[in-house]
Structures are given as C-alpha cells and as structure tokens.
Amino acid sequence: MWVYITRRLLWLPVLLLMVSAVTFVLGTYGPGDPVRVMLGTKYDEDTADRLRSSLGLDRPIVVQYIDYVSGAIRGDFGESLRYRGRSVGSLLASKMWVSFQVNLAAMVVSLSIGLPLGFWIARHQGSWIDPAAISFTLVLMSIPIMVSIPIVLWALCLKLSWVPCSGWGGFFDLRIVVPAITMGVPGVAGLARLMRASTLDVFGQDFVRTARAKGLSESTIDIRHVLRNAIIPIITILSFSLAGMLTTGFITERLLGIPGVGDFAIQAIFNRDYPVIMAFTMILSAAFVVANLLADIAYSLIDPRIRLS
Amino acid sequence: MMDTSVGNRGHLYRAFSRLLRKKLAIACLTTISIIYFLGIFAPLIAPYGYNEQDYQSIREAPTFQHIAGTDLKGRDVFSRVLWGIQNTVIITMVTILTGGLLIGVSLGLISGYYGGRVDSIIMRIGELFASFPDILLVILLAATLRPRIVDSVRWLEDNTWLDGIVKSGVADYIVISLALVSFSWVGMARLVRGQVLSLKTSQYVESAQATGATTFRILFIHLLPNAIGPIVVTVSMGMGTLIGTEIILSWLGLGIQPPRPSLGTMLLEAGSISALRVVPWMLIAPGIVAWSLVLCWNLFGDAMSDVLNPNTR
Numbered sequence: 001m002w003v004y005i006t007r008r009l010l011w012l013p014v015l016l017l018m019v020s021a022v023t024f025v026l027g028t029y030g031p032g033d034p035v036r037v038m039l040g041t042k043y044d045e046d047t048a049d050r051l052r053s054s055l056g057l058d059r060p061i062v063v064q065y066i067d068y069v070s071g072a073i074r075g076d077f078g079e080s081l082r083y084r085g086r087s088v089g090s091l092l093a094s095k096m097w098v099s100f101q102v103n104l105a106a107m108v109v110s111l112s113i114g115l116p117l118g119f120w121i122a123r124h125q126g127s128w129i130d131p132a133a134i135s136f137t138l139v140l141m142s143i144p145i146m147v148s149i150p151i152v153l154w155a156l157c158l159k160l161s162w163v164p165c166s167g168w169g170g171f172f173d174l175r176i177v178v179p180a181i182t183m184g185v186p187g188v189a190g191l192a193r194l195m196r197a198s199t200l201d202v203f204g205q206d207f208v209r210t211a212r213a214k215g216l217s218e219s220t221i222d223i224r225h226v227l228r229n230a231i232i233p234i235i236t237i238l239s240f241s242l243a244g245m246l247t248t249g250f251i252t253e254r255l256l257g258i259p260g261v262g263d264f265a266i267q268a269i270f271n272r273d274y275p276v277i278m279a280f281t282m283i284l285s286a287a288f289v290v291a292n293l294l295a296d297i298a299y300s301l302i303d304p305r306i307r308l309s
Numbered sequence: 310m311m312d313t314s315v316g317n318r319g320h321l322y323r324a325f326s327r328l329l330r331k332k333l334a335i336a337c338l339t340t341i342s343i344i345y346f347l348g349i350f351a352p353l354i355a356p357y358g359y360n361e362q363d364y365q366s367i368r369e370a371p372t373f374q375h376i377a378g379t380d381l382k383g384r385d386v387f388s389r390v391l392w393g394i395q396n397t398v399i400i401t402m403v404t405i406l407t408g409g410l411l412i413g414v415s416l417g418l419i420s421g422y423y424g425g426r427v428d429s430i431i432m433r434i435g436e437l438f439a440s441f442p443d444i445l446l447v448i449l450l451a452a453t454l455r456p457r458i459v460d461s462v463r464w465l466e467d468n469t470w471l472d473g474i475v476k477s478g479v480a481d482y483i484v485i486s487l488a489l490v491s492f493s494w495v496g497m498a499r500l501v502r503g504q505v506l507s508l509k510t511s512q513y514v515e516s517a518q519a520t521g522a523t524t525f526r527i528l529f530i531h532l533l534p535n536a537i538g539p540i541v542v543t544v545s546m547g548m549g550t551l552i553g554t555e556i557i558l559s560w561l562g563l564g565i566q567p568p569r570p571s572l573g574t575m576l577l578e579a580g581s582i583s584a585l586r587v588v589p590w591m592l593i594a595p596g597i598v599a600w601s602l603v604l605c606w607n608l609f610g611d612a613m614s615d616v617l618n619p620n621t622r
Contacts, residue, residue, distance in 0.1 A: 015437065023449065138607050143600050150592050153585060250448070281449075
C-alpha cells in the first residue's frame with residue numbers, strides 16, 4: 001500500500017504539469033485579448049503595447065509558461081489581469097473559503113437526511129419500501145440544479161418570504177438555506193445508499209445476533225450496536241473527501257449571487273483572466289487528485305479486502 | 310465462434326426479458342422515447358416556430374393556444390421546448406456515438422489488448438482529462454474553441470457554395486460535442502480496457518490467435534461482444550450526466566446560441582428572480598423536460614445495471 005501511495009504522490013506533480021500546460025495553451029490561444037479587456041474603453045495601440053510588455057505578454061509562449069510554472073512552484077500564482085494589484089492566491093483563497101462554507105452546509109443537509117433515511121431503508125429490506133425509497137432518492141438527485149434552485153427560490157423566497165432571494169452573509173446567515181438545500185438534497189441519494197449497504201452489512205454480523213440472543217430490545221440493538229458501527233465507514237469516507245469541497249458549482253453561485261470560487265472562475269474564463277484560470281485549475285486538480293487518493297485509502301482502511309496496487 | 314455468439318445472444322435475451330419485468334424501467338424508456346420523438350419531429354409537431362412572436366399574447370399564462378404559456382417576447386414556450394429538445398438530442402447522441410462509443414471503445418480495446426507502452430500512454434492521457442475538476446475542462450474548451458470554430462465555419466461559407474451553416478447551428482453542435490467528448494471517452498475506455506484485460510488470456514482468444522485471426526478480428530469480433538453488457542450500462546448511466554452537462558453549457562451561454570432555443574438558455578431566462586415573479590410558468594415546461602430526461606436515464610441505467618450484472622444484485 002505504501003508503494004502505491006508513494007507512486008501516486010510522485011505522479012501528482014507530473015499530472016499537474018500536464019494540466020497546467022493544457023490550460024495554459026487553451027488560455028493563451030483562446031480568442032480575445034486580455035489587454036483589450038483590461039483597458040476597456042480606454043484602449044489605444046500605444047497604451048496596449050506598453051501594458052503588454054509590462055505584463056510580459058509579448059514574450060514567446062514557452063518563455064511565459066516556464067516563467068509561470070517556476071513562480072507557481074514557489075507558491076506565487078501571479079497577479080490577476082482583471083483585478084489589478086491583487087495576487088491570484090489571495091483572491092482565490094477568500095473565494096474558496098466561501099465555497100467551502102456552502103459545501104459544509106450542504107453536507108450537513110445531506111447527512112441529516114441521508115443517514116436516517118438509509119438506516120430506515122435498511123430496516124425495511126425486502127419490503128416495497130426499499131426499492132421505492134431508493135428510486136425516490138434518485139428522483140431528487142436528478143433535478144438539474146438550474147431547475148431546483150428556481151423552484152426552491154419561488155417557494156421559500158417569493159411565496160413564503162422566509163429567506164432573502166440572493167446574496168451571501170456567511171455560514172450563520174439565512175441566505176445559506178437555499179444553496180444548502182439545493183446542493184444538499186441531491187447528495188442524499190448517494191449517502192442513503194451507502195448507509196443502507198453499511199447497515200445491512202452490520203445487521204448480518206454475529207455480534208448483532210448475540211445481542212439479540214441476550215434479549216436486548218430492538219431499539220438498544222439499533223442504537224448501541226448497529227448504528228454506531230454502520231456510521232464509521234461513512235464518516236471515514238466523508239472526512240477524506242473534504243479536499244473535494246473547494247468548489248460549489250458554477251451554477252449555484254451564479255444564480256444565487258454567492259461570491260464563491262466557481263462563479264469567479266467562470267468570470268475569469270469569460271474575461272480571459274488566465275492567471276486566475278490557471279491557478280484555479282491547478283489548485284482544484286491537485287485537490288481533486290489528492291481527494292481521490294484519500295478516498296481510495298479510506299476505502300481500503302474500511303474494507304481490508306480492497307487491496308491498493 | 311458460433312457458440313460464443315449464440316451464448317451472447319442468449320445472455321442479452323435473458324437480460325431483455327428481465328428488463329421487461331421492471332415496470333419502472335419500462336415507464337422510463339417510454340418517457341425517454343416520447344421526449345426524443347417530440348424533439349426529433351419538432352419541426353412537424355411544434356405548433357409555432359421557435360422564433361415566432363405573438364404580440365397579442367406576450368407573457369401569457371398557459372392557455373389553449375399556448376399550452377405552456379408565452380415568454381417575455383411572446384414566443385410559444387411549448388414550441389421552443391420542442392426545438393430545445395431537438396438540440397439536446399442531437400448533441401448528446403453525437404457525443405455518445407463519437408466520444409463514448411467510437412473513441413472510448415476503440416482506445417479501451419487497443420490499450421487493454423496491446424498493454425505495455427501503448428496502454429500506459431492512453432491511460433495517462435485519460436487520467437489527465439479526468440483530473441480536471443468538475444466540468445471545468447468542458448467549459449474551458451467550449452469557451453476557447455467556439456470563436457475559432459465559428460470563424461472557420463464562416464470562412465467555409467464565404468469560400469464555398471455551402472451557405473447558412475452558422476445560422477443552422479451546426480457550428481454550435483460541433484463546439485459542444487467536441488467539448489463534451491473530451492470527458493466522455495475516459496470512463497468508457499477504462500471500462501473496456503478492464504474487460505479486455507480479463508479476457509485476453511482466455512482460451513478462446515488464444516485459439517483465435519492460433520488460427521491466425523487478425524488483431525482487428527480478435528478485438529471487434531471476439532472481445533467486443535463480451536463487453537457489450539457493461540458498455541450498455543455505462544452509456545445509459547452516463548446519458549443523464551451528459552444531458553445535464555449540455556444544459557449547463559447552454560445555460561452559461563457556451564452552447565446553442567440565440568435565437569435558436571435550448572433547454573439551458575430557456576432555464577436561464579426563466580430562473581431569474583424577476584422572471585419567477587412575473588412569468589413563473591416559463592420554468593415549468595423546460596424544467597419538467599430537463600428533469601424527466603435526466604431522471605429517466607438515471608433510473609433506466611440503474612435498471613440496466615441490475616439486469617445485465619445479475620451477480621451484483
């Protein structure tokens with residue numbers, strides 16, 4: 001296993017280098033001129049040329065790329081072309097923090113519905129409830145986010161006036177309710193399935209039969225013996241998947257006016273602000289790859305039959 | 310060789326009869342067929358043109374004339390949804406046929422069968438594509454490819470007898486399909502590779518090699534049929550995601566360009582707070598169609614995986 005983990009970790013920088021090269025080429029060969037976007041109406045040839053050379057954009061693309069990578073290795077992702085004077089690192093860090101909070105709220109929603117639901121489904125294995133409930137979670141999972149957000153907004157904000165319609169006020173603000181619901185509910189499907197499988201696994205264990213033979217009441221068996229053991233693998237998987245929670249999705253943030261990193265990245269793509277695009281892609285790819293690795297490790301910890309190789 | 314094909318048909322036949330017993334899956338398949346039928350024959354079925362404005366009934370709630378209401382410009386929402394489905398159907402079909410089946414399956418076969426350096430190159434490229442977070446690569450590709458492709462299509466129009474390509478939306482189809490293909494081949498290639506790896510040392514492949522069968526024949530006649538089951542499952546389970554991604558691209562303005570309607574742009578127009586306040590029905594038709602397409606493909610894919618992999622039940 002250690003050999004496997006080391007090999008995957010050694011592979012990571014190579015992968016990041018390739019990802020950054022692809023993004024860089026797409027960014028620089030893309031249409032439009034970042035200098036033109038920056039200057040807007042004040043555009044004229046002289047200013048543009050001066051700006052271009054001061055930004056180093058007139059150098060050959062290979063030189064620009066090497067320059068960029070050597071900076072990125074030292075943790076310097078350069079300056080945003082759009083927001084002058086702000087370093088990309090600090091811009092992204094604050095946006096990612098927002099996205100992370102939204103994710104956390106969504107995960108609370110998923111967990112508080114998914115775990116009890118999965119347990120309940122497992123207790124009714126064999127009856128019609130089992131397949132019906134699993135199909136129902138699929139119904140919720142399949143709502144496209146650009147459909148579910150307007151529906152929830154229409155109900156909670158326009159009809160009931162319980163929450164403000166858009167904006168952002170931090171983790172303990174009412175405005176987190178809509179993204180938490182719309183992003184958390186689709187996650188219920190996966191969690192309920194995991195919890196169902198994990199509970200069924202525990203139900204079949206010898207110690208549950210022993211507990212029953214001792215004459216313990218069903219509720220004691222459920223709470224003391226089954227639930228606890230069923231939750232362990234799920235918590236392990238979730239805690240390892242935190243690295244994947246840096247972005248909340250482009251649609252949610254844009255529709256609800258949340259200043260997160262997803263919407264920021266989309267704007268950067270449209271503004272041709274490629275230092276931002278580059279940094280965003282690289283940080284997220286790294287997080288993504290590491291999260292996948294951690295998830296693999298988590299699964300092999302829970303189930304020793306899974307061998308990493 | 311005869312034996313494998315008969316056995317294979319038997320397996321598929323059994324799977325099909327198991328599928329017929331699943332009411333939910335059949336209901337989903339019917340829904341999908343109806344929606345696809347409506348989309349493909351949109352020009353014949355749609356009561357109005359997608360860009361036809363009715364100035365007498367702007368922002369009108371559903372009536373008998375406009376069964377899904379009209380939008381802010383007095384266009385019939387129902388007709389626009391039908392045209393939008395057509396776009397979604399064409400794009401997702403093209404993507405799954407080229408990216409998923411043609412590229413994904415062939416690369417998977419090649420990489421599993423030859424192994425060694427070829428295998429590691431293909432799989433590393435796949436890993437590169439798969440390590441872009443979410444659908445960022447798709448968005449990035451669509452955003453950078455669009456102007457280039459539209460330009461080259463314009464050039465084609467100016468310099469040849471071909472005309473009206475940009476207006477017909479073909480350029481948009483090419484852009485979105487290319488972007489979607491970028492991620493849809495990886496999963497398929499990995500799956501087929503796994504199947505080939507487990508089969509290529511089996512006796513029937515060895516005997517085919519011994520009788521001097523060509524590599525092409527071994528790959529496509531002997532190995533591919535054994536992977537049909539998992540391929541069907543992957544395709545039907547992936548269609549929901551693919552449709553969702555296409556809708557996201559149009560939603561972001563990177564897909565089908567107005568005035569041609571797409572489910573994504575319709576949802577964008579209908580989803581803002583001001584639209585919800587004034588014309589909430591605009592959301593209903595495209596919302597239901599998008600939701601039921603994704604849902605039915607997911608449920609159907611779920612049923613297919615039950616039916617074709619009976620041992621995992």
